[in-house]
Amino acid sequence: MYAFDYHKPTSLRQAASMLAKAEDAKILAGGHTLLPTMKQRLAAPSSLIDLGALAELQGIERKGRSVVVGAMTTHAAVASSDVVREAIPGLAEMAEMIGDPAVRTRGTIGGSVANNDPAADYPAACLALAATITTNKRKIEADDFFRGMFDTALEEGEIITKVSFPVPAKAAYAKFRNPASRYALAGVFVAKRGSEIRVAVTGAGADGVFRWTAAEEALKTRFSAKSLAGMAADASMMNSDIHADAEYRAHLVGVMARRAVEAATTR
């Protein structure tokens, strides 16, 4: 790890001004992506702005028809939240599937969404649930936020403050883990809200999280795993690496989508 200056602002405004002032500064949330990357010297920020003291970025609340999760809320807090368990059980289950207990104690929703790892779980949940990502500057719809692997609509110095999830009628996540890393080889989040059906896929696509529109169409006729019988994603759009080739990932996407719909319809 290269040397850096460390700052722990006590308000969002102070964090934003520190971020704007320091050249090459980076936000530190749970640090469970950033610190490993810095150890490998793949990132070498001159300063870290730790959001750990900002109470305003913590917490989960039900606001009308949405569940609002503060950016610094940990995966463990989402997994064990009564509010989330009641309104969107599929989201709590997804958070419970991230990494291991110690990772869930530190990792945050804001860090996961900002990082947009092509195998991370939250991007699929945000896209399927049509979440809105709020920053210190604006609100961004999930459809516009995720822009291919490790790329988002966030601008320099922009800080995610919260993520709002409209409460769906039915939703669930199914994940096939890479047994070594525990990230998704293929993860599918399905959600139904009114007549809108959204199917988001992580881990499998060659360019990060995406909506599987063919499956969404098929589910419009009937929201049942049977509607997806025999379907697989388009292998030419899938990632291929030592863990799984594109054909296998395309197949897994179909299997995970059916499992997710099954779970969503049998609650």
Next chain:
Amino acid sequence: MAIVSMTVNGKPVTADIDPRTLLVQFLREHLRLTGTHVGCDTSQCGACVVHMNGAAVKACTVLALQADGGDVVTIEGLANGAELHPMQAAFREHHGLQCGYCTPGMIMTAVDMANRLGPDLSEETIRSELEGNICRCTGYHNIVRAVESGARAMAGQPMREAAE
């Protein structure tokens, strides 16, 4: 350099450190609490697990400065004088270790597990909760037995004896 203060095993500590100092380095190299191990340094193995503000964390993936003002408990902080913590006693009784390298992290994870989930842990729960703790020696069987028994002992139930 930066000043960091925290409570470690019940005692207040303050030091002037390089901001890069990881919590695990702070514990091992500054405080000489070498019970907490570093197996991978890449957040995978769990040998470095300690409790920070009451929850299990991988100390190789937390800056000491992130723990500023916090309360940290390491493996050295579990025993009550010469009397082992029930989870430590269970690892001894059930032979839940061979070389012992993973053991401090296993025990800290196990105590956190019992704190969160209570005394009745199924084998399935224990195995899935140990996802982030890797052991190169035991094959996990005796670790699972030890955690099961230790969790009960923590709730005051008598320790089951290991099968000989």
